[in-house]
Amino acid sequence: MSRKNQTLGEFIIENQTSFKYSSGELSRLINSIRLAAKVVNHEVNKAGLVDIIGAAGDTNIQGEDQQKLDVYANDKFIQTLTNRNIVCGIASEEEDDFISINSQDENNQNKYVVLIDPLDGSSNIDVNVSVGTIFSVYRRVTPVGTPVTLDDFLQKGSQQVAAGYVIYGTSTMLVYTTGDGVNGFTLNPAIGTFYLSHPDMQFPKDGKIYSVNEGNYIHFPQGIKDYIKYCQKEEGDRPYTSRYIGSLVSDFHRNMIKGGIYLYPKSSMNSNGKLRLLYECNPMAFLAEQANAKASDGFTRIMDIEPTELHQRVPFVCGSKNMVEKCESFMREAQ
Numbered sequence: 001m002s003r004k005n006q007t008l009g010e011f012i013i014e015n016q017t018s019f020k021y022s023s024g025e026l027s028r029l030i031n032s033i034r035l036a037a038k039v040v041n042h043e044v045n046k047a048g049l050v051d052i053i054g055a056a057g058d059t060n061i062q063g064e065d066q067q068k069l070d071v072y073a074n075d076k077f078i079q080t081l082t083n084r085n086i087v088c089g090i091a092s093e094e095e096d097d098f099i100s101i102n103s104q105d106e107n108n109q110n111k112y113v114v115l116i117d118p119l120d121g122s123s124n125i126d127v128n129v130s131v132g133t134i135f136s137v138y139r140r141v142t143p144v145g146t147p148v149t150l151d152d153f154l155q156k157g158s159q160q161v162a163a164g165y166v167i168y169g170t171s172t173m174l175v176y177t178t179g180d181g182v183n184g185f186t187l188n189p190a191i192g193t194f195y196l197s198h199p200d201m202q203f204p205k206d207g208k209i210y211s212v213n214e215g216n217y218i219h220f221p222q223g224i225k226d227y228i229k230y231c232q233k234e235e236g237d238r239p240y241t242s243r244y245i246g247s248l249v250s251d252f253h254r255n256m257i258k259g260g261i262y263l264y265p266k267s268s269m270n271s272n273g274k275l276r277l278l279y280e281c282n283p284m285a286f287l288a289e290q291a292n293a294k295a296s297d298g299f300t301r302i303m304d305i306e307p308t309e310l311h312q313r314v315p316f317v318c319g320s321k322n323m324v325e326k327c328e329s330f331m332r333e334a335q
């Protein structure tokens, strides 16, 4: 049950029993993400002021070193999840290797690992364009009470128990799923509380927006080129509108509300595209499927891909069901 204007805290408590293996642990984890999101939001919103406040160089007025915001976000999420002793391992797009939490402590009975992209699209920060945090949660596969291993992180997307994003946009939202639909919460910055503003979010089955970095067109596979030409053709409800923010969370969020498709294909420069399977594609794919949409690499369902390394990249096609299926049909035809 969800009620509009319910707070995220109330929503988490009310829905706790609907989790598959409910013990309150996942609820506490989502609560920690909520806290870190608020801290990062506060910093992101000051981004334009940082140069003014810290004009003297690399230090701010408190004499603290200024960090790039993606490093700051990374530290905050890791700190919050570690301090609250809520997970047994974390992997981050910003870290070379995964982090094992309290690995020496046999009393650490935590079951979950978290994978995060702490500040996705961070090159947009300098120009005041929306950025986001993406997160993904799995149950560990190795025994509780032992140090986590790579196997705990290299799980297929279909094994996710929760996933979501925070969008630091014109307003700040936390959008997540625990496998029972997608709900969006908007932050009231005056009192620091997230309220349920977008219950049961669904992608429209069809859409009229395509989002792709067309500057790379010449390097795209033939199937993607053909699909882009199809989007541009004057016929029926086409041509479609082109909208590309260059910030996955923002492009995804808009497409979910309005109907659309996001593409980051492979190219002759990047043989596997740019986006990371574990930190970006799997969580967005889980959200997409929970919101009646689709995500694939052009041929295969994203959440069925067996990961082989932490920072693995995959081509990504995600959005309104009929649009993704159309794109896949062009991919197959061009093969």
Ligand code: AHM
Pocket (backbone or CB within 6 Å): 093, 117, 119, 120, 121, 122, 123, 213, 246, 247, 248, 249, 274, 275
């Ligand atoms: P990042 O994790 O380094 O920020 O890269 C991911 C971002 C996505 O948010 C965005 O959709 C894409 O990179 C944009 O890439 P490009 O500038 O090549 O179009």
Ligand code: MG
Pocket (backbone or CB within 6 Å): 093, 117, 119, 120, 121, 280
């Ligand atoms: Mg990223």
